[in-house]
Amino acid sequence: MAIAYTFLVLFLSVFIAAFIFLVMGVINFDYCNSEIPPGVSQPVKLRIIHMILISTAVVGKILENIGICSQVSFVRYMQSRKTLGADQNLFIEDLCFDMVPVRIYQPKTPSASQRRGVIFFHGGGWVFGSLETHEKLCRWIAKESKSVVVSVGYRLAPEHKYPAAYEDCLNATLHFMKNIEHYGVDPARIIVSGDSAGGNLAAAVSQTLASRSDLPKLRAQILIYPSLQALDFNLPSYQQNRAVPLLFRERAAFYVLQYLNGDASFLEDVLQGTHIPSDTILNYRKWVNADYIPEKFRVRGYKPHVLLECATEVYEKTKKFCEPNLCPLLAEDAIVQQLPETFLLTCEYDVLRDDGLLYKKRLEDNSVPVTWYHLEDGFHGIINSFNSDWFSFSAGKRGVDNIVNFLKSL
Structure with missing residues (x-):
């Protein structure tokens, strides 16, 4: 029981650390590589959307590198996963x-x-x-x-x-x-x-x-x-x-x-x-x-x-x-x-x-x-x-x- 608990804590710690690292990396990439001119409509929303897209691409690349799926397939899946019901x-x-x-x-x-x-x-x-x-x-x-x-x-x-x-x-x-x-x-x-x-x-x-x-x-x-x-x-x-x-x-x-x-x-x-x-x-x-x-x-x-x-x-x-x-x-x-x-x-x-x-x-x-x-x-x-x-x-x-x-x- 103690071993399982220790493993769970370790797993969560690694996951949280990886998540924080990903977020920090995405924020750094966005601010270093993108430019949002003053005249752009609602710039904060645009920056957040851009960070989400970057995060999706990064996760897709990680999955591709470990052989789970291609980056393109993952991004397509994430884009199309929401389906609307009847109208x-x-x-x-x-x-x-x-x-x-x-x-x-x-x-x-x-x-x-x-x-x-x-x-x-x-x-x-x-x-x-x-x-x-x-x-x-x-x-x-x-x-x-x-x-x-x-x-x-x-x-x-x-x-x-x-x-x-x-x-x-x-x-x-x-x-x-x-x-x-x-x-x-x-x-x-x-x-x-x-x-x-x-x-x-x-x-x-x-x-x-x-x-x-x-x-x-x-x-x-x-x-x-x-x-x-x-x-x-x-x-x-x-x-x-x-x-x-x-x-x-x-x-x-x-x-x-x-x-x-x-x-x-x-x-x-x-x-x-x-x-x-x-x-x-x-x-x-x-x-x-x-x-x-x-x-x-x-x-x-x-x-x-x-x-x-x-x-x-x-x-x-x-x-x-x-x-x-x-x-x-x-x-x-x-x-x-x-x-x-x-x-x-x-x-x-x-x-x-x-x-x-x-x-x-x-x-x-x-x-x-x-x-x-x-x-x-x-x-x-x-x-x-x-x-x-x-x-x-x-x-x-x-x-x-x-x-x-x-x-x-x-």
């Missing part, structure tokens, strides 16, 4: 569209006319995210806009490399468009949408469908702080917000490399811009150019980046970054001109801000109607915390309200 206002059903998992949200209240159909692609850097992580957002959009929402559970990297996620999103969208009569959806009011990596996928799917004459034309696309290019990680927003949670500049490049081919060994080359030949970059300067970012977004600590010589080996591994299905900002004008009305949301303290601003210019230059909403106090990922109890952000709620209002206008 008295919605019919919710899990199905497969052309072998792609989807979750459909249909309002229960009768409608005198056919509803809008909103296809949603979740964010998470193509590596994380799931039907569960964006469950609250999809439910809210379905209820508040009285739309049928289809959330798509596409395959994730690095297990499934480009173009797997794009193909899943395209195939699920095609299936839905060809079978909309089953869901009471108006074929003239189909919208594709997504946040972050999901915004990338929504833009790519929208471009692919732009010239299809055998299907209904998309009514609109909703792009929420989308990732749209991988040529230049030295645009003003990447420099200004390089260490602002929840998406660091380095992680943005890391995730797109994971999606491309699961190989992050060229991360530093991508960050420095030596992954694409200078003549190719100069060719795309007509679209990817810091000079096209409005002056007010360049005044906060931006230095023009000098082009460096490209390494041939790196280019061979990353040349698919020039494909519009991977980087929609690089699509030709002939495609962009055919795109539907667009809602674009950007955040001031987000490395992806300028991807959105450059795409906004491209759309407007090609006479595509754009509704742009900019969260001056927003950061990357804020939309997902619009309604998360203590961790909710007022700026995120404003963003979601504007998305819903845009949908109601269609």
Whole structure:
């Protein structure tokens, strides 16, 4: 009995010490490596959320090192472990569209006319995210806009490399468009949408469908702080917000490399811009150019980046970054001109801000109607915390309200 008691005390002591060490390490890492500018909405909450994410990643790495599970698997599990029950206002059903998992949200209240159909692609850097992580957002959009929402559970990297996620999103969208009569959806009011990596996928799917004459034309696309290019990680927003949670500049490049081919060994080359030949970059300067970012977004600590010589080996591994299905900002004008009305949301303290601003210019230059909403106090990922109890952000709620209002206008 005494031995068992001694062992228990020892175990608890080790556990408490390890926990304290973890907390102290996380706090130290956060304060040493991250920066939360004064203008960020509710900075204390953001810092706490960031520490929780760091802790999850650290525990995942420990579990990976002792052979229990991979870090990626653990983080995915922790993100998706909360499930919501039935909703008295919605019919919710899990199905497969052309072998792609989807979750459909249909309002229960009768409608005198056919509803809008909103296809949603979740964010998470193509590596994380799931039907569960964006469950609250999809439910809210379905209820508040009285739309049928289809959330798509596409395959994730690095297990499934480009173009797997794009193909899943395209195939699920095609299936839905060809079978909309089953869901009471108006074929003239189909919208594709997504946040972050999901915004990338929504833009790519929208471009692919732009010239299809055998299907209904998309009514609109909703792009929420989308990732749209991988040529230049030295645009003003990447420099200004390089260490602002929840998406660091380095992680943005890391995730797109994971999606491309699961190989992050060229991360530093991508960050420095030596992954694409200078003549190719100069060719795309007509679209990817810091000079096209409005002056007010360049005044906060931006230095023009000098082009460096490209390494041939790196280019061979990353040349698919020039494909519009991977980087929609690089699509030709002939495609962009055919795109539907667009809602674009950007955040001031987000490395992806300028991807959105450059795409906004491209759309407007090609006479595509754009509704742009900019969260001056927003950061990357804020939309997902619009309604998360203590961790909710007022700026995120404003963003979601504007998305819903845009949908109601269609």
